[in-house]
Amino acid sequence: DAVILYLARAPVVTFYTPERLDLLLACSALFAVTFLRPRRAALLASLLLLFVLAVRGIPAAGAGGGLLRLYFLSVGQGDAALVGLPDGKWMLVDGGGRASETKARVGSRLLLPALRRLGVRRIDYLVLSHEHPDHLQGILYLAGNFEVGEFWESGIHSNSREYRQLKWVLAARGIPVRVLCAALPPFAAGGALLEPLWPATSQRPASGDANDSSLVFRLRHGKGSVLFAGDLTADAERQLLARGVGLESSLLKVAHHGSRHSSTDPFLEAVSPRVAVISAGYQNPFHLPALSTVARLEKRGIRVYRTDLDGSVQAVCGAEGGWRVSTPWGHFN
Structure with missing residues (x-):
């Protein structure tokens, strides 16, 4: 003994x-x-x-190996994107969930097994795009049950029970909180460059729609880049374009699960991605992604991958900028 x-x-x-x-x-x-x-x-x-x-x-x-690795996890009707940064650190952007799931089991039943299967034992940067349950529930679980380095958000507070619980867990565990918005300059994260693009400030949008306050940022590695668009709506896309910032990215995480109210032609023109990934649940009740959104993407010659049909999507990028996309992991749901 x-x-x-x-x-x-x-x-x-x-x-x-x-x-x-x-x-x-x-x-x-x-x-x-x-x-x-x-x-x-x-x-x-x-x-x-x-x-x-x-x-x-x-x-x-030697995890990382100078590569940017993205895993768009198939966790049902929600967003959860795991990012393996070039220096070996891990970032998770949103954690999936369901508004109708009162016990919020996405973390223990879907997200945690996926992380274990991918060999992840610590999330260095835990990122929440906005407060909606299909993004927040898995984040809440990991904040309380996983080793986390920092928590990043837009700073736009919510009165929802799950968001207040998340903030309590972060404070109780002493996890540092970092607020990101477009007013911040680009900064290094894990060997990549992160550019906060939206929201413009940490004030709730005039529309009152939490989707419009989604944290939007671009992650650059060498000549490659990925734009995380949260659940941005067409109105917020227009406001972002009006700021005149460069949005061009070689890979796009499509906003709002491919909703017809997002991914407008002017926005896609500005981003000009070669690859697009849509996170959506198989045969979800919202009928997402919208056929019109998929058509807009394909009309531009963009390769489209969908977690509802392809399972979890893996994309790997070296400093030269080319993306190698595959779907070896299947569904975690």
Whole structure:
């Protein structure tokens, strides 16, 4: 028992999640050293197996690898985008959820298993675009049950029960809160450059629609960039365009799950993405994405990926700017 208690104090490795092959290699090494004869052969065999195991762990230890990795998670009718930053840090933009889900189980049943499967043990930057449950519920769960470095938001407060609970959890756990809006200059985050674009200030929009106050930002890595558009509506898109800021991005997280009230032609013209990703639930009751929105995207030659049809979408970008998009993970819902 004393030995077990002593070993339990050892630091936990968080950058490496063993796969089945790794467990097989470890068990084989134990078998070799225990049962093989002569002893020299047993030692050589076990050392060889342990060397292979160590080599397999090297890529995980150097997580990031100078690449920007995006995982648009299939978590039902909501938004949840995991970002692997070039220096190995992790960012999560929104966490999915459902307004009709009173127990807010998206975090424990969908989001947490997805993070574990992807080998994520800490979220360095937990980002909430706005207060609606289909973005907030998973964020609330992680804030209370996961290792989090910082929390970022627009600073536009809400009186909703879940938002107030989130702020209480953040304060109770001592998680720093950072407010982002268009008044802030671009800043470095995890080896990438983050440009806050919207809202213009941390004041509630005149429309009263929380979608119009969505946190919108562009993340740049070398020649590649991704624009996270939250649930921005057409009216807010017009106001953003009127500010005259550059929006051009090679990948677009389509606003508001592909609603017909977003992603207007002038906005798409300004962004000019080569790839677009729509987060939506399979056969959702809102009939999203709208056929008209998909048509506007495809008319411009934009490659469109949808979590309702493709499952979780992975996009990887090096400093040269090209996106490699695939769908190897399937659905987490």
